Structure formats: C-alpha cells, structure tokens
Amino acid sequence: MHLKPFLLSAVNSATSGGRSYHLWMASLSLIILAGAYAYSVQLRYGLGVTGMNDHVSWGLYISNFTFLVGLAAAALMLVLPAYILEDVDFGRAVLMAEAVAVGALVMCLSFVVVDLGNPFGSWHLVPGIGYLNWPRSLLAWDVIVLNGYLVLNLAIPFYILYSHYAGRTPDKRKYLPWMYLAVMWAVSIHLVTAFLLAGLPARPFWNTALLGPRFLASAFTAGPAFMIVLLYFIRHATKYDIADRAFSKLALITTVAAQINLVMLVSELFYKFYSPTEHGINARYLFFGLGEHHALVPWIWTGIALNVLATITLMIHPLRRNPHWLMPACAVLFVGIWIEKGIGLVVPGFVPSPLGEIVEYTPTWVELGVTAGIWALGLFVLTVLVKVALPIELGDVRSPYLEARQPTPIVRPRSARAGHGKVRPVRTR
C-alpha cells in the first residue's frame, strides 16, 4: 500500500537538490552521453576501433571489470560487522555500502557488455532459449554470481528502506538469512572472477594460486578506502551522522588489507624473479620491460609507489586518525589498486603472447570515452541510491499514510534489539 508513494518520493528525492547537486548530476549525464556516443561508434565499426587486437585481446574494459568486482565485494566488509556481528558503529554505513555495491555492479556488467563483440547475442547466455555453459565455464559462473549479487544488493536495502518508509521495523527473520547469503556471495564474486583468470594455464601470469587471495586483499583495500571517502563526504554534506568509530574501524580494515596486499605482491615478485623461468616473462615485461617494449613499466611502478606510500601513511596511527591525512591516503590507495589490479593485471597476461610475440597495447579514444561513460553511470547510480536512502533513514521522508502517527526516526537495522546500542549525540547544523 506504501509502494506507489515510496516510488514517487524516491523520484522526488533523486530529482531535487541544491545547485551543486544538479551540477554534479548534469556533469555525470554529459559524460554518460559522451560515452554512449563512443559506444555507438564501436557498435557501428566493431571492436577494431579499440586498441585491442588478436594479441592483446582484453584491454581497458576487462581491466576495469576486474577492479570493480572488488569494489562491489567490499560491501561485505561493512555488512558483515553491522548485521552479523551486530556492530553498532557500522549500522549507518551499511546502506551506503550496498549502494556502492550496486553502482559497482552496474559498472561491472556494463564493462562486460561493451567488451562483447556480439552484444546482441547476449540472449545466448540465458538458459532455456540459449545455452549457459555452466558449470564448466568460469564466465558462466561469473554471469550467475554477478547478477545474483546485484539482486541481493537491490532487494535487501529495498526491504529495509521500504520498511522504514512504511514506519515499520524491518523483520530480522526476513532479511538476515539473505544478508548471510550476500556476505558469502561477496566473497564468491571475487573468487570466481579471480578463478576466471587463474584457471588458464595458457597465461602463466594469471595461472597462480595466489591470484584469488590477491583479489580479495586488494578488494578489501580499495573498497573500504572508497567507503571512507564517501562516508566522510556524506557526513559533511548532509545531516546524516556517521560515528567517528566507524571511520576508525574502516581505516583499520583498509590498513590491514593494504598490508596483506603488499605482502602478496612481494610474494609474487619473489616467486617470479628469484628463479626466473619461462613463465615469468610476462611479469618481466610488466615490471622491467622486454627490450624496447616497456609501455607498462612506468604505469605499474606508479601504482606500486602509490600503494606503498598510502599504506605507510595509514600505518602511522596519528596520520590515520587525522582526516586530512586519511582521506588523501584512501584516495591514493584507491588509484594505486586500480592501476595494479586493472590494466596492471589484465594486459601483461597477453604480452608476450603464448607464442612469444610482443605486441603492446594502448587504449584508443573510443575505449577511454566508453570507460569514462561507464564510470559516470556508476557514480550516477550510486548518487541516486544514496540520495533516495538518506532522507528515509533520517526520518525526513515517511509514507503519507502514516501522517496520523508520530514519525519515529529509525536509523539502524539492529535498533529492535534493546540494550545493545548506545545513544549517540546527533549533530546539528
């Protein structure tokens, strides 16, 4: 009975805002349109307008895909403590994390679709009318886990928001089992994507048991780092209060994950270079170049330098606790992981080719345009979701059918449990 006003008020929330909000959304829309134009060029002339070729057959699109799967999975790091360990401080951040997951998944799926040579044949994947090669193909697994994770991350927040909108306390028995599932699912989307690459003996650069764990470590670095920046922004731009302790916990998670990520990088480097074998040649290309071919060398060392710099900053307690250091460190870490786990992971798998031929890769304007468009799309989706969720969580927006009753500010999903939470001062401005 509250569904229609819920949707109407959602549209209303998403379309109303201050000058800077409209400016932000307009800029994103412009970039999306530019990306759509670039994609239309690609649709007309084929993937030949990209920098990819028979040697480097995956490029910028799949690089962003592998990175963003990690961002999507990072919601786990907030959902897990908030709902399952009943951590009070994370309660308010969880819905934001799920919005990030949805935005990231939209980007992931878009990057996969734009990478397809025959996107109109996508229906061939649908069991019944097509043939999904499950369980043999890891790509079939990825199709399932990504779409499943998207559904979970849309359905759970919808239920919670809708309950709050309707003035009800969400029923734990209804959503908690799904929450558990979503947590396991988050690990799975990341492992499956790692296995998709690690399962190819043809590509020794990826064919390592460490790839799955490295994916997880880098995801739990980049994901919470992004959340810290996002929550910091929300806390300052809106009256939605997020406890300091939530930031310190998130920062700690980020720091530990960044350290583990670096340890794994060192393991990888040791394994590839202490006793260099034939299988290490792609790593040699990436880190040191082969002859006159060294396009990725400055790229990867920039990434590593950013990672190390940010990790050291985060390891120093006073700096980590100071937002003026924490925020830039998180941003730098995010970019560093994007370099390392995007192009730095995908492209060297193809150079040199399995037959030893070296062809380097440079993205074209079409690829850059489409990529920018998809990032803008993801941020657009994220902004809309946050914009819709915030007023409901703040108790500002409630179903008109509840007018007779006093609106109760319900902000935490665990609020039903008495004696467990503690009252925090609500900031006023």
Added chain:
Amino acid sequence: MTRDSTPDKQDAQDGTMLQKSVDRRHALKVLAGGLAAGVQAVSACAPLSAASDEEREIRVLAWQEYIKGNYRFMTEAERAETIARLERLAQLRRGEDVTIQTTGAQPGVVFGYAFNISKCKGFRRCVEACINENNLDRRADTQYIRIFEMEDGVINLDEADATFQHEVPAEGHFYMGTQCFQCADPPCVKVCPVKATWQEPDGITVVDYDWCIGCRYCIAACPYWARRFNWSAAEVPVEEVNPNQHYLGNRARKTGVVEKCTFCIHRTRQGRLPACAEACPTGARVFGNLLDPDSEIRWVLANKRVFRLKEDLKTEPRFWYFTD
C-alpha cells in the same frame, strides 16, 4: 555433400505442410520459410526487381538468422533452413554464389597433422593458400598459420621471428609452423560461456560464428594463440571468394566473433587435404586419419621422433613436429 534441400524441394515441402494442422511454432517457421522461398522465386524470375523488395527480404532473412539456435543442437531440417538463408543472404548482400555444406564427421576418422621441421623452408605458401581457401579477412591480414624463423640449434619460440621479410631459407635458420593444433582436450572449448565452440567427433574444434557472443575468453585460454577475432568487418574481394564453404568452416564471418583453423573442414571431410598441406612445395606437411593404420601420419608417428609444443599443459594436441 549433405545439403538435402534445394529451394524447389523446400517450396514443395512447405506447400504440403500448410495443408496439415501444425503447432504454432512450426506454422510460424513454415510461413517464414515460405515467405523467403517465395521472394526468392520472384527475384529469380526478375533479377532486376526493385531494391526495396531485396531489402525487405534481407531484413526477413536477417531476423530469422538472428533468432536461430546453436548449430550444434539444430535438427537436420533447421540446418537446411539456415543454410538456405545464408546462401541467399550471400547472394543478396555481396552478390556471391556460394555453397555451404553441413558435411558431418565421417565415421572412423580422427584427423592428425605432422610438421617436418627439416623440410620447411619458410616459403609461407601454406599461409597464402590458407588465406585464399578460408576467405580470411584481407584488410586485417588475418592468418591462421604462423611460420616462425629460428636460428639453428635451439627451438625457442620466444627468440623466434614470425614476421620475417627477407629471402628464404635464410642461412643458419630453420622454420616451424603453428596453427590450431586441434587439441584432444581443448581449453578453449571448456571456457566458452555459451557453448559456441566444441570439438567434433573427428577431432576438429569448430566455432558457430552465429552463436559466438565475442567475449574472447577462448582466445585468452588458448596456449597456442590459434584463435582470431573479427575486430572489424571482414573484406574479401568478391572475385577471390572461395564459394565451396562449410557452415563450421570458411563461410562469411560476422564482425565481433571468433574464428580459427578447422583443418579445412570443407575439404578434409570430403577426403581432400587441407589447403596448407596441398600447397606446401617442400612436403613438410603430413595430414591424415589417425585411426587408419596405413596412413602416412601413422607412419610418421611410428617411425619418427616426434614432439609437440607445450606438452606439459596436457591439452594433447593432434599436431606433431618431427625431423628427417
């Protein structure tokens, strides 16, 4: 040749079928088929019929092609229908008069290939023959075969040159060709998310170009770099098109799909040699039926010291190298 329906036969069949009471799906199919056949008949009588009719026919045929299934799971009738459509489309779109076979694997045949490193002199006649035979994209210069030039003494592909442009054979060098090795346990087949590529009973790994979605996972999975992608629209001059085609072989490929060497499936399933083996002037290429104990390939395997590339990957290539 197993093409079992000429347009005339198709017409007759459709005519009788319309008399019967048929289920909806079948009826739709028959109607669509009849429409296509009808338009075909009209345009056959009047070759200079209005362009709009042809455009309409192309649209109808293209739509039917779009909604068709995976070749591997098609019935014989469905295969005949798509062949008729594809042949007609080749004519309408490019003015090509092609014949597309659906010849299946012959019983008791598994194909194998052996390459004599001592004999190959790097002429690359095989590459040329392959391009012509398989209607490979001339603009992108797609090639299934790579001939690697290596210095005498050591077989190392990393040090080899596949782009040599000088007189051959070069002093102090030897040559080694690669192409799809038609692995017995192909990693490319396993990874395809839509079952658009598979191994036929005679050991040839094929691609249904119309079912492929172009994700290129198979290209990443192939340890021998045997697969090629149609990055842009393929260009083959009409006068150079080889009209003897196979659905799973050298027929026209769409933009955005993967293709590969099929051991010239349209030739070898009719008992002929692949174009590369036939074109080789030095006799370096030995092709035959591995199940035939009297074949030359079996003689090579039994009497020469053979090896395969990257045996450690356990893909079991059906392509061996040997020396005199």
